[in-house]
Amino acid sequence: MADAADLSAWSAVDGYIADSLLDADPALEAALARNAAEGLPAIDVSPAQGRFLQVLAGLIGARRILEVGTLGGYSGICLARALPPDGRLISLEIDPRHAGVARANIAHAGLGDRVEVRLGPALQSLAAMERDVEGPFDLVFIDADKPNNAAYFAQALRLARPGAAILIDNVIRGGRVLESHGRDANVRGARAAFAAVAEASGCLATALQMVGVKGWDGLIIVQAR
Ligand SMILES: C[S@@+](CC[C@H](N)C(=O)[O-])C[C@H]1O[C@@H](n2cnc3c(N)ncnc32)[C@H](O)[C@@H]1O
Numbered sequence: 001m002a003d004a005a006d007l008s009a010w011s012a013v014d015g016y017i018a019d020s021l022l023d024a025d026p027a028l029e030a031a032l033a034r035n036a037a038e039g040l041p042a043i044d045v046s047p048a049q050g051r052f053l054q055v056l057a058g059l060i061g062a063r064r065i066l067e068v069g070t071l072g073g074y075s076g077i078c079l080a081r082a083l084p085p086d087g088r089l090i091s092l093e094i095d096p097r098h099a100g101v102a103r104a105n106i107a108h109a110g111l112g113d114r115v116e117v118r119l120g121p122a123l124q125s126l127a128a129m130e131r132d133v134e135g136p137f138d139l140v141f142i143d144a145d146k147p148n149n150a151a152y153f154a155q156a157l158r159l160a161r162p163g164a165a166i167l168i169d170n171v172i173r174g175g176r177v178l179e180s181h182g183r184d185a186n187v188r189g190a191r192a193a194f195a196a197v198a199e200a201s202g203c204l205a206t207a208l209q210m211v212g213v214k215g216w217d218g219l220i221i222v223q224a225r
Pocket residue numbers: 043044045068069070071072073074075076092093094095098120121122123143144145
C-alpha cells in the first residue's frame with residue numbers, strides 16, 4: 001500500500017503537471033479558498049482531475065451533464081466550462097451549506113447561467129428526474145456518498161443517452177477495493193459499483209487508477225448502452 005513517500009512523489013508530479021499544462025485559475029482558486037473559509041472538507045477532485053473532466057466533456061461534445069455530489073462546485077465548474085452557452089449542468093447535493101457555497105463559487109466563475117445546484121438526497125432527486133423525464137444526459141459524474149454508488153449508476157443509466165459517458169469516482173480507495181470481505185462501507189460501495197457496471201449489459205467499461213495530490217484512487221468510466 002502507499003506511504004507518505006509515495007504521496008510526496010505523486011504530489012510533486014501533480015505539481016509538474018499543473019505547472020506544465022494548467023494555467024493559473026483564479027476562479028478555481030477562489031472556490032477552494034471559499035470552501036476552506038466555510039469549513040467544507042477538501043475532498044474535491046484535484047486540479048489535474050478537474051481538467052480531465054473538462055477535456056472529456058469537451059471531447060464528447062457534452063451539452064447536458066449530470067453530477068451527483070456537488071460539494072463546493074469545483075468539479076462542477078470544470079465540467080460546466082466544457083458546455084456551450086445553451087448547455088446545462090445539473091448538480092445534486094444533500095447539504096444546504098455545501099449547495100450555498102457551490103452556488104456562490106459557480107456564480108463567481110461566471111457559470112451561473114448554465115449550472116443548477118439541486119438540493120436534496122440524490123436518490124430522491126434522481127427518481128424525480130426520471131419521473132419528470134429530464135435528460136437525456138451526455139455525461140454523468142457520480143461523486144457523492146459511496147455506499148449508494150450502485151443505485152446512482154442504475155439511475156444514471158436510465159437518465160443517460162445511448163453512448164453517454166458515466167464516471168464513478170473514488171472506486172480504488174488506496175487499493176482497498178481488493179478487500180472482498182471488508183466492512184468499510186465506502187469499499188463495499190466501490191465493489192458494488194464494479195458489480196453493477198459489470199452486470200449492465202451492453203455497456204463498455206473500464207477503470208483507471210489515479211495517483212496524485214489526493215493519494216491513490218481512481219474511477220470507473222462507462223460508455224452507456
Ligand atoms: C466528494 S464530495 C463531491 C466533490 C465534488 N464532486 C468536487 O469534486 O468538487 C461528495 C458530496 O456529496 C454530497 N452527498 C453526500 N451524500 C449525498 C446524498 N445522499 N445526496 C446528495 N449529495 C450527497 C456531500 O455532501 C458532498 O458535498
